[in-house]
Amino acid sequence: xxxxxxxxxxxxxxxxxxxxxxxxxxxxxxxxxxxxxxxxxxxxxxxxxxxxxxxxxxxxxxxxxxxxxxxxxxxxxxxxxxxxxxxxxxxxxxxxxxxxxxxxxxxxxxxxxxxxxxxxxxxxxxxxxxxxxxxxxxxxxxxxxxxxxxxxxxxxxxxxxxxxxxxxxxxxxxxxxxxxxxxxxxxxxxxxxxxxxxxxxxxxxxxxxxxxxxxxxxxxxxxxxxxxxxxxxxxxxxxxxxxxxxxxxxxxxxxxxxxxxxxxxxxxxxxxxxxxxxxxxxxxxxxxxxxxxxxxxxxxxxxxxxxxxxxxxxxxxxxxxxxxxxxxxxxxxxxxxxxxxxxxxxxxxxxxxxxxxxxxxxxx
Numbered sequence: 001x002x003x004x005x006x007x008x009x010x011x012x013x014x015x016x017x018x019x020x021x022x023x024x025x026x027x028x029x030x031x032x033x034x035x036x037x038x039x040x041x042x043x044x045x046x047x048x049x050x051x052x053x054x055x056x057x058x059x060x061x062x063x064x065x066x067x068x069x070x071x072x073x074x075x076x077x078x079x080x081x082x083x084x085x086x087x088x089x090x091x092x093x094x095x096x097x098x099x100x101x102x103x104x105x106x107x108x109x110x111x112x113x114x115x116x117x118x119x120x121x122x123x124x125x126x127x128x129x130x131x132x133x134x135x136x137x138x139x140x141x142x143x144x145x146x147x148x149x150x151x152x153x154x155x156x157x158x159x160x161x162x163x164x165x166x167x168x169x170x171x172x173x174x175x176x177x178x179x180x181x182x183x184x185x186x187x188x189x190x191x192x193x194x195x196x197x198x199x200x201x202x203x204x205x206x207x208x209x210x211x212x213x214x215x216x217x218x219x220x221x222x223x224x225x226x227x228x229x230x231x232x233x234x235x236x237x238x239x240x241x242x243x244x245x246x247x248x249x250x251x252x253x254x255x256x257x258x259x260x261x262x263x264x265x266x267x268x269x270x271x272x273x274x275x276x277x278x279x280x281x282x283x284x285x286x287x288x289x290x291x292x293x294x295x296x297x298x299x300x301x302x303x304x305x306x307x308x309x310x311x312x313x314x315x316x317x318x319x320x321x322x323x324x325x326x327x328x329x330x331x332x333x334x335x336x337x338x339x340x341x342x343x344x345x346x347x348x349x350x351x352x353x354x355x356x357x358x359x360x361x362x363x364x
Contacts, residue, residue, distance in 0.1 A: 013053070022040040022043050022044045023036055026039070026040065059155055066175075067175045067176075070168070074141060077138070081101055084101065088109060092113060110131065152167050156272070158268060169225070172221050173269075179273075181273070189266040190262040193215060195219060195222060226257045236261065239257055240254070
């Protein structure tokens with residue numbers, strides 16, 4: 001794609017599901033080969049509206065590589081820990097006895113175990129090798145965490161200011177979301193994360209069911225954020241408790257909370273994007289936003305005087321509160337004051353109108 005972009009060739013992102021539906025409805029009984037794929041993708045790109053142009057962001061691409069590498073290391077560690085658990089059950093009568101087995105706990109159990117049988121001695125030798133391999137793997141994971149944290153800080157993202165999102169989780173969200181311009185609204189972002197329910201209504205019966213679609217990695221990131229929120233004194237916990245009081249189960253309340261947190265994350269990503277576009281002094285060097293050899297400030301650089309004509313405030317980021325009630329904008333104190341003045345003005349005008357009508361009636 002980079003070579004096509006260098007040759008000034010426009011590249012459109014066609015979803016695989018859309019191309020598969022075109023192939024299913026075309027002649028050929030849904031046969032799949034390279035020629036059929038090319039034709040279905042071309043038809044989908046030509047006929048489907050609102051397809052976005054593919055964008056290349058070197059910084060996000062590098063971050064995606066680091067995040068996927070860390071995920072692979074964590075999966076390998078989980079497999080080794082499970083294998084070590086099984087070996088310890090053969091050496092110790094009660095096994096490890098810990099839900100979260102660590103290298104230190106396993107090493108301490110192996111020090112106190114000196115089997116004499118050949119089979120158990122072989123099991124202990126393999127367990128010792130697994131402990132040594134786990135130590136090396138944890139050092140690699142720590143190095144990957146540091147690399148992801150450095151990449152996230154270089155992007156200038158403020159996702160880590162949200163309660164429940166650390167540097168690693170922010171890196172996963174940034175790497176999987178990509179450019180925020182690809183989403184036309186918060187609802188589209190929620191559909192992408194798999195937190196938006198699917199409507200299955202019929203007639204007067206309005207029903208929704210759980211969505212199994214969307215990016216499951218992003219869905220897991222929002223789930224971890226929700227778990228952290230309900231453990232502290234946050235607005236997310238208050239929203240969760242309110243849903244439980246309404247009779248919803250734990251899973252149902254968590255789904256509702258994840259849907260709201262999806263909006264919060266989308267607003268923060270969009271605000272970061274607006275800050276990056278509004279600050280003309282910011283330059284990207286190697287995927288990093290730099291200004292005077294440091295990360296640029298997060299305050300917008302554009303002011304009202306910079307706009308010719310009517311000012312349209314596009315630099316003010318949306319608020320990160322949980323929009324749980326979706327109250328009307330007219331319920332703000334300023335709007336209420338405006339309504340009071342408007343009613344008073346209308347009341348005065350109504351009095352003048354009544355006096356005028358009375359004068360017209362008395363006139364011959």
